[in-house]
Amino acid sequence: MNKIYQLIIAVLTGSLLAFTASAQNALVTKELKLTSTEVLASSQATDWRLPEQRNLMYVQVSNTDAPVVFELAEDFAPKHIANLRTLVKQKYFDGLAIIRSQDNYVAQWGDPAEDEGEFRTLGDAAETVEPEFYRAKKGLALQNIVSRDAYADEVGFVKGFAVGADAKGRNSAEARAWLTHCYGALGVARGMAMNSGNASGLYAVTGHSPRHLDRNITLLGRALIGMEHLSTLPRGTESLGFYKTAEEATPIVSVRFGNELPTEQQIHLEVMRTDTQIFRDYVAARTKRTHDWFADPVSRIEVCNVNVPSRPVSTHSE
């Protein structure tokens, strides 16, 4: 690879990778204003958590050997996640398909059947589920970040998930909190009826975050790895990115929760904890952008640009 371009772009990205030499210079010259790379390098084992395999959903699409792995947020959508577990246990999604890929919006998967009579049965899963568009802010350990958000009074993180919340105070019974539609967010398609989403149709955000959907549809979690297998799918040419023919739709090989997989197929990831000083330092670094490449201090951040880090672990800890 062209080294000059690598340098040009490396510094452009504010990436977590590389630049040890320049980062060390920055450490000296910038009076300990750390870059996010340096913050990560300084993290301890206890700054990371291992998601439970039962909360990891592996979506295996036929265009790749590697799954997309989503972590589910049971604090936000326990009823939909329970229904999804029932569907997955029945192997509901196996052999279904990506039915829609709309540029700068979402990829969606589910039953590609043309007529209602041909739909795969939901089996033991419910046809309707009460909406979980938001929950009470009370009882939630929200780690706020300093950000002037376009869509929420407050924003922050809960166990790695980007969250918006009402600013009515932590103890108000009315204050709500909700998962946000950042890139990689996993949601439940629904119709006009608020309870018509049952998790048999799912979508992931593949473009700029459509935050106007926040509090209007149930989100379940977010992708930890493999989003590129959904974001690079050919776009459908029908309206809203639906595919014109069944042949264009990419088949879903299988959907499984991690605890249903043979050990050798489990992927072991750790996610940076978001209730720690290291996370606050990480957000501060992503906010300030002290790297010498930056001409103008940024000093601002948006919740969907925080990108809570995850990484593979080499040993099984379960």
Add this chain to the structure above:
Amino acid sequence: MNKIYQLIIAVLTGSLLAFTASAQNALVTKELKLTSTEVLASSQATDWRLPEQRNLMYVQVSNTDAPVVFELAEDFAPKHIANLRTLVKQKYFDGLAIIRSQDNYVAQWGDPAEDEGEFRTLGDAAETVEPEFYRAKKGLALQNIVSRDAYADEVGFVKGFAVGADAKGRNSAEARAWLTHCYGALGVARGMAMNSGNASGLYAVTGHSPRHLDRNITLLGRALIGMEHLSTLPRGTESLGFYKTAEEATPIVSVRFGNELPTEQQIHLEVMRTDTQIFRDYVAARTKRTHDWFADPVSRIEVCNVNVPSRPVSTHSE
């Protein structure tokens, strides 16, 4: 296509398409609070403008027969655009390649050569160009929108381009304005030196908007059509999305300005004017989201979710 899913998702998207029946119901029951679909349907010919072919850059990538078409914003980066015109006139990009595709970030094209000695010559184009990271707000007809933006004091539009600005008042000599890194934004790669971007390396935003780059790198404009040809490119597996081997890089067939193309190859697009009442109505509709599908009034918007419409025109007007 599955009609029930189409309905489910159609209403999910808040798209510009379809729903005439339900939209008309909304018109009656919601006391003339229009949806964006209805606003567009009510637009007149004079609400649209035809970009000049000389300001349209056609990027033909080898993975498709259709070009990506960018509109350039000479009000913001006249020096870089002049250098780019010189490069394109020399057919500088023809046979070069997409050298990088990083998920949820950018696709970048330019010279894939490994060593500096192998680089294609810039010919009559300059090696360095003065930074155009921002310009004076003064003299710019900025159509502000009401939005609490994470990265800029004020946001709005100039001739269809999303713009951030300082809140120092319209007549202050110090107040700056700049193009924002929304999805589809076109930028100039640069190294550590502020003047090291010369437009021989270009990138387009293919993920959630990396607004921390605003005012730190020169933006040239935005894509009007064809972004899917860049956003679906295979992601590079090296750090920052660079490709591991030259074989993985997708070749660039040609880059041309519209006025250099034979008439039959020109694509005639019109873009909604952003200095009109219809545009204010469109933004209001995208802000309020009065469609019955929405459970909770949104009443907020972010500049990168406005998506100024463009559409093909059937007759040549030049």
